[in-house]
Each structure stands twice: as C-alpha cells, then as structure tokens.
Amino acid sequence: MAIPPGVSAADFEAAISAFADVVGAEWVFTDEDTVDTYRDAYTPFRGEEEEKYASAAVAPTNVEQVQEIVRIANRYKIPLYVISTGRNLAYGGSAPVYSGSVVLDLKRMNRILEVNEDMAYALVEPGVSYFDLYRYIRERGMRLWIDCPDPGWGSLIGNALDRGAGRTPLPYRDHFGAHCGMEVVLPNGDLVRTGMGANPNAGPNWQAFPYGAGPLADGLFAQSNFGIVTKMGFWLLPEPEASMTGRIRARRHDDIVPLVRILSHLQYQGIVNCLFSLNSPVFQAPMDERKSALLDRPGGGSAAEWDAYAASLGVPFWQTELRFYGPTSVMDAQWAYVKERLRAIDSIELIDGNDVIRFPLTDDQIRRLGDPATFGVPSLNVFSGQAGTTGHLDASPMLPHSGEAVLRAHKVFLREYRDAGIPLMLGFAMSYHTRAFIMFHGVNLTTDPEWNRRARALYARLIEVAGEHGWGVYRAHTAFQDHLMRTYSFNDHALMRLNETLKDALDPNGILSAGRYGIWPKHLRGNRA
Amino acid sequence: MTIRRFVSLVPGTHRYGMRGSGALRIAAAVLASLVGTATALADPASSPGSAWWPLSAEPDEALTNPLERRGREVFDQRCRACHGALPDEIFGPLFVSPMPGTRALRDRYRGELPAELERRTDLSAAYIEAVVRDGYLSMPFFRPTELSDDDLEALIAYLTRDR
DSSP: OOOOTTOOHHHHHHHHHHHHHHHOGGGEEOSHHHHGGGSOTTOTTTTSTTOOOOSEEEOOSSHHHHHHHHHHHHHHTOOEEEESSSOOTTTTTTOOSSTTOEEEEOTTOOOEEEEETTTTEEEEOTTOBHHHHHHHHHHTTOOEEOOOOSBTTSBHHHHHHTTOBOSSSTTTTBTTTTEEEEEEEOTTSOEEEOGGGGSTTOGGGGGTOSOOSSSOOGGGGSSSSSOEEEEEEEEOEEOOSEEEEEEEEEOSGGGHHHHHHHHHHHHHTTSOOSOOEEBOTTTTSOOOHHHHHHHTSGGGSOHHHHHHHHHHHTOOSEEEEEEEESOHHHHHHHHHHHHHHHTTSTTOEEEEOOOOEESSOOHHHHHTBSOGGGGTOOBSGGGGGGTTSSOEEEEOBEEESOHHHHHHHHHHHHHHHHHHTOOOOEEEEEOOSSSEEEEEEEEEOOSOHHHHHHHHHHHHHHHHHHHHTTOOBSOOOGGGHHHHHHTOOHHHHHHHHHHHHHHHHHOTTOOBSTTGGGOOOGGGGGGOO | OOOOOOOOOSTTOOOOOOOOOOHHHHHHHHHHHHHTOOOSOOSTTSOSSOOSSSSOOOOOTTOOSHHHHHHHHHIIIIIHHHHSOOOSSOBSOOSSOSOHHHHHHHHHHTTSSOSSGGGOSOOOHHHHHHHHHHOBTTBOOOOTTTSOHHHHHHHHHHHTOOO
C-alpha cells in the first residue's frame, strides 16, 4: 500500500480505518489496481516518472461523511485531493496534483436535489453529470435546457468550479457565471452556504439571488483548494421555441476589426447571444513556406501581404456562423438587424441558413444529432476527433473583444506552433464569455515520450506567451498550474500571496488538494514546480 | 480468489491486474438486476438510472440470463454513447461525428472485425476488463465509483455471451 509523503504508516493505517468507519470498507480503495484508476487518463507524462499517483481513494455518499473525512484528515495530516466525477480530462483527470494524496471521490454524491421548472434552476451534488441532469429533465417532460460542455459525462459542479463552458446562449454557457448558491465543507469540517443560502429560510431564494449580503464567497472555491463544494445551484434556460443560423464571411485581413466591434456590441445588447467561433481559413490552413515567411515579416506581415496570400488560397479571411434561439419571428428580426449592421463592412457576405429546427427534439432526432451540445444535449461525440492519440492538452488564452488582439494572437501563436514543429490544433477565437474570447489551442499527446516532451514544452510556452501579451490562459492542466499562476504576477505575485494567506487561514494543516492552481500549503511551498 | 495478469495495451501504460471475480458478487449483481435496485441513487428526487446517454434505454427482451440483461443495461449506460451503432444520417449541424469508439474501431479494423462492440464475438473477459480499467489510447479508464466491479462482470457476461 502506498503511503502519502510525510505520513507515518501507523497514522495512515489509522486514517484509512477511520475513513472505512465513515463510508464503509467497500468505499475505501487501497489496492493498487483500483488506486490506479485514480490516475490522469490523459497524462502528459505517460510512462514517465513525473506522472502523479494517489495513495488511496475514499468515496463518501453525503455531506456528513465529507465533514467526517475532513476531520480525520486533519487529525492524521492526510493530504486529500477532491474530484467530482473525475472527468476533467486534459486538465488532470482524477489524479492528484500532489502525488500520494488520498483522492476524495465525490462521484457517489449524485443526487439531483431539485429542478424547479417555474423558476428554471437546478440544485445538484458534485457527482451529478450533465447526462444525469438532462435525463432527469427529459424523463419528466420539463421544458428546460441544460448547458453542457462537449463531453457530457463530467460534473456540473466540477466543470463550473474549473470555469468550463458550453454552447447554448449566454449567460448559461458560462458555467460558473450561471451558478447561484453553493454549499461548502471547509477544510476544518465546518459547513457554509453562500449567497442567500446563508439565510436558513431562503428556500428557492438560494437559487434566485446570488449575493446575499456581505462578501461574496463563491469565487474562493473555484480553481482553488479552500473548500469542498457539496451543493451548487445552476440557472437553466427555458426551452427555446426554435433555432436557426446565418453565416458570415469577410474577405480581408483587416475586416476582423469592424466585425468584432459590431458582433461584440450586438452581444452586449443581447441581439446576438449564441456561441460563435471566428474561423480563419487562412490562419487555420496548414503551414506553408509563404505563410511562414509572412509570420517573420515585421509585425507578422502587413494586411496587404496577407490579403494577397489569402487570394492565392482562394478562401475568405474570416467566416463565422451565428445561431439564434427563440420564436421564428424574433430570430428573423435578430438576423435581419445583424445583417443591417454588418453591411457596414464592404466585403461582407451574409448567407441565410434557412435551417429552422423546432424544439422539443424527438428521440429519433436526438439519436442522430451531429452537434448535440448546441441544443444542450450531452454526448461524447467530441472524442471522435481524438482517435489515435492518448489525449491532449488544452491551452486557451482569453482575448479582449478586439479585432487587433485577434490578429496579433493568431500570428503570435502560429509562430509558436511552427517553431515547435507541431501542427496547429484548433486555433480560433470563440465567444464563450460576455466580454472576452477564448482562443482555443490544443496539443495532442501520444505514446511517444519524445513527442510528449515537445508537446509539454509547447504547452508551457503557450502559457508564457499568452501571459506576456496579457491574454492569460484561463485554465490549465494540473501539472502546469504553478507555471500558469506565475503569469498572474502583478505587484510581485500579490495575488498568490493573498491566496496563500487564505490557504493558511482556512486550511492550517494543508490537507486539501495541495498544489491546485499553484496554491500550496505552507509546509509544501518548496514543492512548487 | 484473485487472478492477476499483466496486459500492456498501450506502450507506456503500466501493468494492469484483474480484480477478484467471486460467485457471491455475481449473485449480488443478479439479485440487484432482478429487484431493480442496481442504482446508487437513493433520493426520490434523483434520476432512476445514471447513464452516459441522453435517452431512456429499452430492455432487450431476448436476453433471459439476468446477468446478461444487467450487462446490456450497463452497456446502454456506460458504453453506447461511444460504441453504439452509427446513425444512418445526421440531424442538424455536424460538429463532430457521433459514436467515436465505433468510428475508431471501424478505421482500425477496416472490416476485418465489426466496428460495433455488440456485434463482436471474439471479445474475452480479460480484454474487456483490461480496456475498461486501464483505458486504451484516447478512451480513458473507469473507476469503480463510475462502473462497479459487479457491473463490469455483468458487462463482460453480456459482451461474451453465447450467440
């Protein structure tokens, strides 16, 4: 049996036995085979020494058990690492940041506590997956949508706490942004509810008004290790009547500047509220000598040079598709107004989708969906793009809504991929959030350690370059979270000093998820990568 | 009784050992499927069956062995979203293709073996267990809190049944 570093065999044995008293012996895993399922399935260190391992795992089924486990961990100074469904693939999966931690697996806490159709919210536990909530709503014929990330087997709570996003209208696709109210077990075993949940009489008001009174604590529990979220409320979208699309193409390099300005203002007005991606058939085409030479020109090539290159490829510089959700009369009016505004760009091409889809979808339609998440239907289809790999890393810088920033980011990141000798993966800006684009970049992992070494070097470089340009990456694989947090360094890392002050106050024994997002307990700060 | 074996599916992944397969646990799985309590969800407000599939599944009435029937449910709940039959046509926009597992196996076997796992007759218990608990390339492995040893036994019974 593996033992956490710094813990005596006797203490570990006593802690394991105490865990078993709380959850039942069958839900404490210490045999090597089972503990091995608490690895990172998409580790960038496959077969290498740096891969992270758990020492054991414990799977409670209710809040009281979580509180007891935390108290036991404090008594014996056992490092815990918390997972919800353990499906945060590309960001560390179910493996701890600090090798030897005991994984606190919340998958069995899988109760959907409430779905309120009139007030359009859900209250769930961490083990509830997007599939679970979708099925619950559909089986009851409720006219509500969930918003899910592309793989639907993950936890609503886990994804929101890592600030994941999905693909239905705003505000729902920003999963942390669309939550309302939390229940949290603190590292000392105390239990708190945030927002209106702190009012014992709140009832549905817990999921109605996020702030309550006093400091808003919720942010402390996302991308951190300050507590264990055991309940969380989410606002849900009442099912739209229908959906349709319109397509947009712009021919020239510089068209992105007015295109972003107009689309972002339409988004701020609520006229555009879909997820759209700003694709560039020019930047996203495979690297060639001319493109490579342009990237090395002063400023990464002029607009005229790029336009000449695009003309030689015979493709528009930019294209995107807008999706509308609602009654057809409203969608028609929205699209008509979008077209009116975009005609200010003289190269613009506006194409009606003529593709109205009405809701609810039938079972047969759902079985045949090619893009389920667009309609809030969970699936695992996104893994279709990954055959032959052993996973991937995802580096996603956040850009402000500025066409100039989009242009600059394309050129900067293309150069990094070229210099690393790794083909561009993804490489486009998407409107996941209200006021910023995620510019998705991925790096595939394989069974070849030499390739994985290069993939890791590129990934680390993407994080640094994003930081240098002020486009901080919003989320990272656990092995790179120290690296990521170092780019958030204003005033000599004052933010990390604040995080460490909070960590020491809330978790003086440093038992909870050591190292998560670069936050190490005092006795392990030498571990920082 | 524990049978230990070592199967290296992917270079670089480390050893895999098979867990015990006691008759008692199989009996428990049979009983659970008969009385319909094979779900970890206790609260009446919860969904009656957690599954990685958006729709309710239909039981296969042709299966008479309770363990195989439970195995078919496990396949519906844990496998079908990747390893089900490819749809004849796509509805709505196409972002990424449905059934990633079936597509990957179709590309791999190129007709030498069926791409759909439910149509395979050559799968062994050891192989199924190894893939489920150790993963294979981009298919991750699954923990007992997601797919219990009992459910894995049932899944194996379903996929390796006499046909």
